[in-house]
Amino acid sequence: MSERYPILKGAEPFYFEGNRVGILVSHGFTGSTQSMRPLGEAYAAAGYTVCGPRLKGHGTHYEDMEQTTFQDWVDSIEEGYYWLKERCDTIFMTGLSMGGTLTLYMAAKYPEILSIMLINAAIDIPAMDPVIELEGVRFLDAIGSDIKKPGVNELSYDKTPVQSVKELLTFINEVKQKLMDITCPALILVSDEDHVVPPDNAKYIYDRIGSEVKEIQHLKDSYHVATLDYDQEIIINNTLDFIKKFL
Incomplete structure (x- = not known):
């Protein structure tokens, strides 16, 4: 599937070449x-080599997203992973929302990932389940830009393709089966108030991953897109501290 729409300004993938420690960074659904x-x-x-892939079908137009599968999103992340592998001896990964789901997937598949950092990761979204039964509806309302800080907006789609929600739910169910395979250290960051992914997802993940080293940290002043919200500095500092522990 080739995308029909141009990449939106600000939605481009990013690459920063630094030292031999790589960090793979994944954005979320829509x-x-x-x-x-x-x-x-x-x-x-901080000196690290960083890759932030653009997930296929994202950052252009929701009609592009409608045509993609969860495997396309996995492929986008794996491409970034291999870009880092060529340049780095060690790789960490962090992801927001479905980016957290992708992070869990990658940690299960690539045990050499040294540690993972999840930000409001999605593994159980009951409110989305009824979408599976929807017939004849192509698009739902937007789910992006759940941010507490006034005047800050996420660059996200203003409609959500029904087909994409179905792909997301299929992917989540696949990743659920792999949680026990994850053994690397995990930092689980969770907003106490989140209008997209229920905060109890954090405990669900904590209880089911096979990692011995794992911790939950609460973000008290942000909604779902915490990386653009009041707790942005906390996320940056705490994830950098977590990375340093394993170097």
Whole structure:
């Protein structure tokens, strides 16, 4: 599937070449790299090599997204992973929302990933389940830009393709089966108030991953897109601290 629409300004993938430690950064469902760029830039400023792929069908137009499968999103992340593998000896990964789901998927598949950092990761979204039964409806309302801080907007789609929600739910169910395969250290960051992914997803993940080293940290002043919200600096500092523990 080739995308029909141009990439939106600010939604481009980002790459920063630094030292031999790589950090793979994934944005979320219907969102774009814009939501993760502040983290990517902070990691680069700390000297790391950073890759923030644009998930296929994202950052252009929701009609492009409608044509993609979850495997396309996995492929986008794996492409970034191999870009880092060529340049780095060690790789960490962090992701927001479905980017967190992709992070879990990657940690299960590539045990050499040294540690993972999840931000409001999606593994159980009961409110989306009825979408599976929808017939004849192509698009739903937007789910992006759930941000507490006034005047800050996520670069995300203003409609959500029904087909894409179905792909997301299929992917989530696949990743659920792999949680016990994850053994690397995990930092689980969760907003206490989130209008997209229920905060109890954090405990669900914590209880089911096979990692011995794992912790939950609460973000008290952000909604779902916490990377662009009041807790942005906390996320940057805490993830950088977590990375340093394993170097």
